[in-house]
Amino acid sequence: MNRQEIIIHRGTMIRTLALGLTAVAVLLLSFILFCRSRQVASGPSLSEDQQLRERIAALSRQEKLLSTELTLAKNPAPYIAIDIAGRRMELRVQGRSLRSFPIAKIKRSDTEAFITQTWLLMEAKPWENPERARVVPGSGEATSSSIATRDPWGPKRMPADFDLICKDDRALEVRSLPSTQSGNRFTRWFGSGYRQVRDWARDVFSRRRRDYREFIEIWLAEEDAQLLFWSLPKQIPILLVN
Amino acid sequence: MSLRNPLTTACTTGILVAAVLGLFLQACGAPKPSAGSPQKNSRRTMTSAAGPQAETEALRAQARALESRVRKLEAATNRAYPGGPVILVDTSKSKIRLMLGERVIAEGTCSSGNGMELSDSTGKRSWTFDTPRGYFRVLSKVTNPVWVRPDWSYIEEGEPIPKDRSKRAEPNVLGDYAIAFGNGYFIHGTLYTRLLGANVTHGCIRVDDLTLKKLYAAAQPGTPIWIY
Numbered sequence: 001m002n003r004q005e006i007i008i009h010r011g012t013m014i015r016t017l018a019l020g021l022t023a024v025a026v027l028l029l030s031f032i033l034f035c036r037s038r039q040v041a042s043g044p045s046l047s048e049d050q051q052l053r054e055r056i057a058a059l060s061r062q063e064k065l066l067s068t069e070l071t072l073a074k075n076p077a078p079y080i081a082i083d084i085a086g087r088r089m090e091l092r093v094q095g096r097s098l099r100s101f102p103i104a105k106i107k108r109s110d111t112e113a114f115i116t117q118t119w120l121l122m123e124a125k126p127w128e129n130p131e132r133a134r135v136v137p138g139s140g141e142a143t144s145s146s147i148a149t150r151d152p153w154g155p156k157r158m159p160a161d162f163d164l165i166c167k168d169d170r171a172l173e174v175r176s177l178p179s180t181q182s183g184n185r186f187t188r189w190f191g192s193g194y195r196q197v198r199d200w201a202r203d204v205f206s207r208r209r210r211d212y213r214e215f216i217e218i219w220l221a222e223e224d225a226q227l228l229f230w231s232l233p234k235q236i237p238i239l240l241v242n
Numbered sequence: 243m244s245l246r247n248p249l250t251t252a253c254t255t256g257i258l259v260a261a262v263l264g265l266f267l268q269a270c271g272a273p274k275p276s277a278g279s280p281q282k283n284s285r286r287t288m289t290s291a292a293g294p295q296a297e298t299e300a301l302r303a304q305a306r307a308l309e310s311r312v313r314k315l316e317a318a319t320n321r322a323y324p325g326g327p328v329i330l331v332d333t334s335k336s337k338i339r340l341m342l343g344e345r346v347i348a349e350g351t352c353s354s355g356n357g358m359e360l361s362d363s364t365g366k367r368s369w370t371f372d373t374p375r376g377y378f379r380v381l382s383k384v385t386n387p388v389w390v391r392p393d394w395s396y397i398e399e400g401e402p403i404p405k406d407r408s409k410r411a412e413p414n415v416l417g418d419y420a421i422a423f424g425n426g427y428f429i430h431g432t433l434y435t436r437l438l439g440a441n442v443t444h445g446c447i448r449v450d451d452l453t454l455k456k457l458y459a460a461a462q463p464g465t466p467i468w469i470y
Contacts, residue, residue, distance in 0.1 A: 019254060049294070052301040059308035066315035073322040076377045076466055091470060093377070095319040098330070098470050132370070135360040138400025144358060145434070148442045153357030155334045230334055231470040233376030 061115055065241050068116040069095065072237055079237040080121075082172075082218070084108075086241075089218065091231055099231060104177050105219035109212070119166040119238040124229065126159035127202075155230040160222045161199075162229055164238070169213040172238060175199055176225040216240070327460040329380075329429070331447055331469040333373055336439045338429070338449055340460055347460060350453025351438045352429075354469075355445045362397050369394045371444040373469060378423040380465040383458060387420035387430060388413045394444070417451060419458040423467050429457060 072079045073095045081090045087103040133151065135144050160176035178191035199217075220228065327347065330339045333354045340348040354373035361368040391410045396403045404410055417431015432438065432448040447469075449457065 049298055049301060052298065052305055055305050056301065056308060059305065059312055062312050063308060063315060066312060066319060070315055070319050070322065073319050076324075078376060078468065078470065093468050094323040096323050098332075098468065130357075133356075133358045135358050135398055137360065137363060137397050140399050141395075144356065144398065145437060145442045148356035148358065149437065149440050153355070153441045157357070227334055231375060233374070236376075 064115040068118065068239060072118070072239060077236070078233060079239055081239045081241065082216075083241045084216075089220070089228070091228070099227065101220050101224040101228060103218055103220060105217075107217040109215045114240075114242050116242070117240045119168075119170050119172065119240065121164050121166050121172075121232070121236045121238060123165045124162055124232055125165055126162040126229065128159055130157050130159060155223070155226045158226040158229040160225040160229075162225075164232075166238065169211065171212045171215040173215055173217040174225050174228060175217060175219045176222040177219050179222045181223075324466055327462075327465055329457060329461065329465065329467040331373075331467065333375075333441070333469060336441070338447065338453060338457070340453075340457055342460075348453055348456035350450050352453075353432070353438055353443050353448040354441050356442050360394055360398060362393075367393070369444075373443070373445050373447060374425070374427065375469050378427075378467040378469065380461045380463050380467065381422045381424055382463060383461060384420045384422070385458075386413070386418065387416040387428070389415050392426065417454055419454050421457060421461055429467075430454070 069081065073092075076094060078091055078093045078098065081092050082103075083089075084106055087106065089101045089103055090097045091099040132153075133147050160174075162174050164172040164174065166172060175195065177195060178188045180188070182188065183191070323343075325343060328341050330341060331337075331352065331354070332339075336352055336354065338350050338352040339346050355371045358371050359368060360371070389412045390407065391412055393403050415433060416428065417433075420428045420430040422428050427446055429447045429449060431451055431454045434442075434448075435450060438448065438450055
């Protein structure tokens with residue numbers, strides 16, 4: 001093969017390769033165009049519609065929640081927001097959270113579907129009232145301060161099981177589970193079981209729930225339940241988000 | 243280009259076949275323009291005869307409108323929180339904070355009510371020394387406040403209750419400043435700074451001198467106070 005033949009052969013090879021690549025590109029392009037035209041013709045896939053519907057449902061829920069919260073947030077008084085699905089309870093003022101409590105368990109009397117409801121706390125009824133020290137008249141402020149320092153008044157002396165009696169015969173029952181910081185796993189498990197049985201027995205014997213049109217039972221860690229009781233004003237709106 | 247080479251011929255034929263196939267597929271799959279196409283009539287309902295494309299477009303429009311409303315509501319909720327100074331009192335941690343929006347301007351240790359009960363000798367009158375919870379407003383600010391001792395203070399000390407109000411005045415016990423927030427409750431200073439952080443008061447909120455000075459400077463009548 002002489003030099004000229006080699007050059008011609010190389011040129012042919014290059015042209016062939018270029019043509020082959022072009023053919024592949026055209027085929028690929030045709031396929032993409034075909035797929036796109038099919039997609040346009042049949043409309044977006046069902047999954048997109050489904051995603052949009054889910055997004056709309058979530059946004060509608062958020063809209064309803066925000067508009068209810070806005071009504072409460074316009075007033076400077078604090079309110080409690082309970083996210084039932086998210087299992088969280090917050091003490092809030094004007095859209096800001098002051099305290100937040102994770103909810104361990106929720107039980108509801110109704111199965112009525114609602115997005116938001118607002119209850120109004122009228123009275124906090126503890127199972128046992130906290131014990132308060134008494135000032136002996138004439139003992140003086142120094143003695144009172146000394147007693148108060150020795151046995152400090154604080155959330156730890158608050159009841160952990162109480163009912164928040166709300167307007168229109170509704171009740172938010174706050175129940176406590178053993179603190180996550182106390183004891184070992186077994187003692188916590190045993191303590192938790194004991195408290196639930198105790199609550200059930202109390203419910204059976206007192207039949208207090210017959211007086212309530214609606215109730216929600218919320219189980220919090222003991223220290224959270226005490227802190228909630230400690231922080232409560234006399235009256236407070238409770239925003240329930242389903 | 244020479245077509246004498248069989249490989250070249252095959253490739254050229256391949257390109258032509260591919261192009262024809264592409265055009266054919268394109269022609270078969272292309273959407274037919276309809277009167278109800280979403281571009282022309284995007285306000286059709288989801289049950290429109292325009293087909294699934296119109297339905298999707300309607301869903302998208304609905305989602306966009308909802309997003310816009312949610313954003314507006316979020317902004318309105320954020321605007322509800324005061325932009326000016328506010329006082330937050332966390333009685334469980336004995337902390338008082340002066341906030342400006344999300345910023346902490348001043349923070350100090352405070353004392354609140356001791357939770358004790360007192361009754362007079364007849365048992366007809368009783369007091370519970372709790373700090374109230376909830377929302378309050380600064381009602382007034384006082385420099386060098388004078389404490390007008392209430393009845394319970396005399397009963398606690400075992401002293402006779404004076405009838406003359408002027409005899410109840412006791413200066414220099416409330417610190418340099420006092421901020422009134424209603425029903426006889428004040429945020430004020432103290433002589434007993436070692437007791438700060440313990441709940442030893444009769445319901446007022448005691449703070450250290452430095453924090454009190456900052457609170458006094460920032461607070462104006464109407465400044466919100468949240469005690470929790």
